[in-house]
Amino acid sequence: RIVRLADVLSEPLVNGRSLRPGEGGLPVLRMPALRAATVDFTQSKSSDRSGNGHAILVAEHGDVLVGRVNGSHSLVGEGALVDGPPTPTAIPDSMIRVRVRPGALDPRYLAHLWKSPVMRRQIEARARQGGAAIWRINQRDLADVLLPLPPVGEQRRIVGLLEDHLARIDATTIRTHSALDQADVLSRALTARAGRGALAGTARVPANLPRAAGVGDETLPGLPERWRWTRLHDVAEVSRGIAPPGTQEWNPSDTDVSCLRVANVQRGRLDLDDVRTIRLPPSQVEAARLR
Template identity: 45%
Template sequence: MNQGCPNSHWVAADFEDILEILDCRRVPVNAEEREKRPGKVPYYGATGQVGWIDDYLFDEELILLGEDGAPFLQSDKSKAYLIRGKSWVNNHAHVLRAFCGTPNLFWKYQLDQVDYHPFVSGTTRLKLPQAPMRKIPLLVPPLPEQHRIVEAIESYLTRLDAVTAALERVRANLKLYRASVLKAAVEGRLAPTEAELTKAEGRDYEPASVLLQRILMERRRRWEQSGKKGKYKEPAAPDTSNLPELPEGWCWATVEQLLDEPLSNGRSVPTSADGFPVLRLTALKNGEIDLGEHKNGAWSIADAEPFLVKRGDFFVSRGNGSIRFVGRGGLVKSEPFPVAYPDTLIKVRISPTVLLPELLTRLWNSQIVRSHIEKKAKTTAGIYKVNQGDLELTILPLPPFQEQERILCELERLDSLATMATAQVSNNFKRATRLRQAILKWAFEGRLADQDPNDEPAEKLLERMREERKGSALEKESRRKKGRPRRAT
């Protein structure tokens, strides 16, 4: 048995004995230059196609193996890929052609299985130089067995790809399901309405419009009793002309109408090892505030006092590089230790007797809220931002208070089911990834395809490959001396 081989009729050889390296024919062309040369020829880089160009360097099936920037140390990622037909390759990928017409796909799969730790260099961006690449050990089965291995791998991976595609569809449907559940909640179709129940039970209830007016009158009364001078400013009412009709007993309200106290931006403070804690913007995660995401700021307890976080506070991000994330909100669900909030967050404190904080968190992700925020967001230096005025005019559907608990319970129940289903899909994705790795591992352990003692010995195949390599080297040297570079064929 050959050392390192899974069985006696395979042989091991260096990379350079098996794969012809065509790197000298690569020509990098930057993006600016490619814009001047539009065409239909694919332009390839380390891990795939990166553009188009008007001419070609190669016109055949080849293997491309990343030279730098490929995921060399990630066992579940491909490092090599095949290209076919006319192509142009830059200097971020090694260009390879198998000797003796052996199947390129066989070597592509084997290159995906190589342990690259001894051969790559660099820290932030790993590089596979040509010299160590030449000495990567590869396994050479008999040629007919190579074809059987490729056939077996393709058969298994085709079925696995179908499973993965089905999982992708399930994941997309779960996302649509969550959105449809939220839409049903916003439109009053998720739980029995208070109007329906009171009619059936023969009792009265407080419509949301009455609740809102009561809260607004109480707010005005507090202002008048505070002794403040000037004219009281009524909060802006929503413009409902283009809004859908709500269920009986519901009403539209602006955030400004629902506030228990004015909106408030946090404060920006530099880091200090022994200062008072302040949240980071990264504390806002999936509709919640992660109190563990904080730093120590260069300010005192007295300075931080106006910005202390309380349970039930709702915070909104002021800015983000992506419009999808600007204005996202998160709720403080637990009693916090003494910690303040930064200038990157806006505090929205709504009385829990008007709108349940947990329901506010859900409604904040609704399409009507996101449409308003994304419409109002302004971009500066690539950062989308919203201000207090934008948030005050954000419109929310307000159900009767008694109905809010039923809506929230149903939302949480259905969300729990979706979460469990999503977790199962994620686990199945991981299983599919592990199975893909196992299929390739079995293939190059000689356990995936039949072995036929009548196959030509691998030693003879390797001899021919080495002879072809010598002939290719002589041809290259001859061309070099004659100064006649040619297009690869």
């Protein structure tokens, strides 16, 4: 059956509290803590308030926390389950605490369901953009979100199957990243050996590159016979890129030109999936063009 979130709450929805940053108080969660299905308590900051004040709202096991503000439409309303906090941690005013009736809705089921497309569509449809281009969702809109609600036993079976598959995916991801890291190390080592002729299996001769003033070459490895060290400027044209123009008056004669950023320069290749454009006078376009 389909129910509203309000129908399965054990307590009314409540916003966290605003705590000033400082030292000596409770840690306070940050928004990145809600990225996974369970709250990441390493994503917190210190505050200058102790845990004795009645105004502080502390995360407790079984709570589901929802981000009520975000600069990104796709991130507003993110939610995560509090699963055994390692230490008392405060909920900030940028989050809403959700407490459900365990006899009606398993909090773990809700946390996983919250990450699903059916929930994201509802949340994004209800979110509103306020000042400073910040997206917000309030308690009233959150309470009206619709949930598919199987029997509690079925919810727990779904959670068990889902978490088993997610654990397998996590393990595979770790192994894959480890293999990629090893491959990267081997690739760099092989490239370095090839670059100094170490794969040729021929006799080595000492490096004989003349020293340049103000350049620290350190000790260069020997190379195969008929190889030699040289400086980049002796075999290539080395030039600096252009500085993107700042805010300026629109000039209809300027031309849109693709412009690389540091993020586009990956190890051994250019990533051209996200290339931005700038406007340049025609006289500068040719000088800025890649060859």
